[in-house]
Amino acid sequence: MANHKSALKRVRANNVKRLRNKYQHKTTRNAIRNLRSMSDKKEAEKQLPLIFSMIDKIAKNNIIHKNKAANLKSGLQVFVNKM
Numbered sequence: 907m908a909n910h911k912s913a914l915k916r917v918r919a920n921n922v923k924r925l926r927n928k929y930q931h932k933t934t935r936n937a938i939r940n941l942r943s944m945s946d947k948k949e950a951e952k953q954l955p956l957i958f959s960m961i962d963k964i965a966k967n968n969i970i971h972k973n974k975a976a977n978l979k980s981g982l983q984v985f986v987n988k989m
Contacts, residue, residue: 927969934960941982947989954986 908914937957944950958979965975 927964927967930960930964930967931969934964938978938982942985945989947986950986950989954982957982 908917941953941957961975961978964970965972
């Protein structure tokens with residue numbers, strides 16, 4: 907266990923950041939799963955920009971790699987276009 911005050915603070919801060927990252931990542935994955943289960947193209951097109959924004963935010967914060975974000979966005983766009 908950490909011995910210095912600053913190290914103890916860093917442990918607390920890391921835990922808070924880990925939980926925030928986990929929440930954002932899981933929320934985005936659920937949104938993507940919901941989009942892929944949709945059958946209405948109009949509704950999917952309405953949700954697409956919101957999901958793209960979520961993906962961009964987690965990529966910006968290094969929760970996922972920027973190339974993975976681009977790959978996800980591309981795949982979702984293809985999915986919606988083929989509906």
